[in-house]
Amino acid sequence: MLIEFLLGITLASALLVFMAPDRIAGKLAALLSLLPLGTAGVMWLGFDASGNALRGGEIAFESRFEWFDLGSYALQWHVGVDGVSFPLVALTTVLTTLAIVSSWTPIDERQSQFYGLMLIVEVALLGVFVGLDFFLWFVFWEAVLIPMYFLIAIWGGPRREYAAMKFIIYTNLASLLMFVGVFLLVFGLGDSLTTLSLVDISAGIQNGQLGELAGFDPAVIEVAAFVLLFLGFAVKVPVVPFHTWLPDAHVEAPSPVSVILAGVLLKMGTYALLRFNFTMLNDVLDAGWNAEILMSIGLVSVIYGAMLALAQRDLKRIVAYSSISSMGYVIIGLTALTPHGMGGATFQMVSHGLISGLMFMGVGVFYNATHTRMVGDMSGLADRMPWTAGIFVAGAFGYMGLPLMSGFAGEVLVFIGSFNTATVDGAPIFTALAMFGIVIVAGYLLWAMQRSLFGPFELETDYEIGRAPLHDLASLAVLLGLVILLGVNPDLIYGAIQDAVQPIVQSGVAGDAASAFLGGGH
């Protein structure tokens, strides 16, 4: 019942903060957010999952009971975590607390509502990662959007209404496609399916119970569902060319909201891709050029996203576009369908959550002091804000995939996993090309830092530029610490991740590729 407790305590905290006076809302929210964080910590200690939530094996803190009947389907309250979802749960609780703390400085109006909504977002995000029944999961999935919409539209920058509207319409349309995709599967499974449990849907497809639908062959249904689901999730990730809502949303959102947006919200997309497309429907990859097409999509996201980042002047846009690039690696890792490919992709989700959170938070701290984010408007900030600059530089190197920081582990695992996957023709070429992202990312981050942080101090402003407040520095330092911790000891979560992805790859052609590789050390 720990998961129910986690969701409940977070929801209760949110309600409490809504009712609190503005004066104390920020501190109260931070304090209360320690409850889910602590709960996640307790779950960490008691975590004993060794399987995959959809493919069988032990999962942790599972609870499942009939909720109510909907037509011929029994809806269930089914929650639980495995090695894929639990790291994301922990990431969510950590980032929410830190984002709340980093809101203390910039957020000065309607505070109780702001912090309340932040906690509501947290509930919904946690729900997405723990929910294992489609109905339940979909409720949480959609529930994320509404508080997020407000957070951007009320507390955002000058074009906040446009950005918020674009965000909600775009992602809602995507949800619609995804919804249709799931329906194809549900109806295709027909009477064999009596619940909307993701586990049952997955098992039904695995057992070949997918029947004809409206005269279409099951294989066609499967591909159609794959495409619809992929489109639905690709917007969230986002994958090129469905990415244009992201820079706008980031630029207009207050920095702490960007932290959640980039850190956790994007992972909803990659998480769902992993659960639906690459767990339930990964047979689709064997057919035709499907895997090569997906690999190309990942490759384009990596390179194109990085090139776009290179052209930006706004620090937030730079980090936003580089998120697109980083998520491309996740697509590549998932498509490889090897233990290290999928494991690396999952690791990369967590790692990117921490690092992009760190970067957006850092940009926010600079912005609080300088009121600009334009690279050309400032120079030599490191002179006035040495520690913030120092941590930001370290974070940027993390983003560049510097060894002993988490980004390197995620990326190198993806590369190792995808280099010789049997799923994709020409995998070494795809991998080698995608790796060029590590050069471009160094280019734009080093360039941006050189221009804004180094050189003689110059900034036209009426503000006094001084050192950042201690709580901001502490938040940054905690994130940097986690990035280094996971970089030095990836096995802290990677073992659990492997337990969860092994059952996925141990079937079909993908499994053969995996075993060929694992036994590769002649």
Place this chain on the structure above:
Amino acid sequence: MVDVFNLAPAIALFPLFAFVIALFLGSRMPKGGALAGIAATGGSLVLSLWMVAELAGGNGPYQEELYTFIGGVEGEGVTLSFGLLIDPLSALMLVIVSLISFLVHVFSLGYMNDESETGLPRYYAGLGLFTFSMLAFVYSDNLLMAFMFFELVGLCSYLLIGFWFRERAPASAAKKAFLVTRFGDYFFLIGVVAIFATFGTTAFAGDESFVTAAEAVLDGEGEMNTFLGLGNQAWITVLGLLVLGGVIGKSAQFPLHTWLPDAMEGPTPVSALIHAATMVAAGVYLVARIYGFYALSPTALGIIALIGGFTAFVAATMALVKQELKQVLAYSTISQYGYMMLALGGGGYVAGVFHLTTHAVFKALLFLGAGSVIIAMHHNENMWDMGGLKSRMPVTYWTFLAGSLALAGIFPFAGFWSKDEVLYETLIHGLGDSPLLLVGFAFGLLAVVLTALYTIRMVLLTFHGDPRTDVAEDPEPVRWNVKFPLVVLGVLAVVAGALNLGTIKEVIGEENLFLHEWLDGATLSGDLGEEGALSVHHYEEVLEVHAGYGAAEFPALANGAIALVLALVGVAAAWYLYRGAEPAPHMEKLGGVRQVLVHNYYQDEYQVWLATGLTYPIARVANMFDQGVIDGLVDAVGTASVVAGERFRKIQTGVVTNYAALLALGLVLLILVFGLAGGWF
């Protein structure tokens, strides 16, 4: 008795502690954390020497797994781990790195502390992290670990080159150094991943190592995965060349050498460290480390030799016309590492390592000597503003002279012996079965003349003649902390050649070539895997069998005489041109040629153009496409549904409950769909 090898991890960990101490406590410590660094590198030096003594006593080599970085799956799968490998090569390099780093720390007391620089804790923290990364790189027992610390070495040089970040030039130089070497590391990383995919391991030594596995495959005793339809031999060459990308970047070989001269923006002691023992040395060391792998591929070896010989020559021409003391040294570094590459590519494993060793000594000496001059000259580095410093700073002069003669390859200084051996090894293998090496050899010979010329020019302009400015007339004195490292290195620059007197091996006998004997490790008790897989005789065997490197007979003495005569020609030319009280700027007579050399063959220009004239505009076009076409489409679709948008906008001013209602509505729709589908109604 304690097994000393158990202490080996501490060699790198000491400087890591110094990094942490200097970073967090440095501002509260005397000397800004310098003492922690001195103690740490001193400790590393002692331990490294102990390792050498242990190996000399016949124990080892020693390999130990330290830490599993990614264990992955129980019982199977690729494990990524950290381990250490102490063999004659790594032990020698550990001594070099810790010695140079120790002396650089001491020297920094004079160069940084006495000059009242600010930010000292950051400086000493950087030095500590730098030394840690390099030492860990050196004792890595697998390629992935080596790559990781290779990259960290790059980070540290970024931090130290950009130490004076409040000025524009250092920040720019730091960026360039990291970016250019990152470009090389890109290929290296592909190589690491590909080696994992090919052999399932990246271990350097032992029966399970990829080096042994590759050799076995080519001997027809095993199999491996190859990719892209390539055969075994071709794929091994591809792997070697991929890793070589990182080497070319870090060791500043053509065409990725452009970062190094800019890196002079860092504090001079840092330059000494980068050039002699850490960053630049890392590349060549890596080739030596996996020499057994390169020896399998004649193509890779040939490319290494040609790049090396060409770089040695081209960099020497550029050094001829430089006006700033450190710039001359920078190009000489590029050139000298070219020699090491030439040696390794030319089948001279011992020669390459030998030159790496002597170069570490005399280049550190020259940079620290230059640092001493720069202190004296109040940070003016232009040689044309100097002159006459000989009598005013004798310790610096005599030690600097020793380093210069070593660099110029004058008998009996250290550089003479090692450079001669480089040329000799290339020559005999070139005369043997690999005539292509003779091209590299010719470049190497030409570079000998040029090296002597620019080196002696530098000495004459800096120290001889009349002082050309007031500062040179009355230079600032330097203290013991500057002189002590100079004297230590000065002595070594004279005597280090005795390690391997290859030129006179016909006289003293092959068994008295200490470095050769040392690297051969014939006396060692344990061995890793196949009999002596890391030894010189094994490498020679592999070279002959797989690369077809047969050695021709050629008298070593004759080669030494040729090299020495050529060097003396260079010295004489320099003496003729720049002697006397007021030397004239003779290089200006070169006219257009000089312009090309001053601009370094426009290498910088085209690389900057690649970044800002090509890549950046492409990025801008991509951005316009993204904003205009992709986002334009999205917005167009949005405008089409403008009614909905307007309605949304109206509700937006409403209260929260409206949105809750919206969410509820969505749920109702969802339930309806299921209800209808399930025949609920």
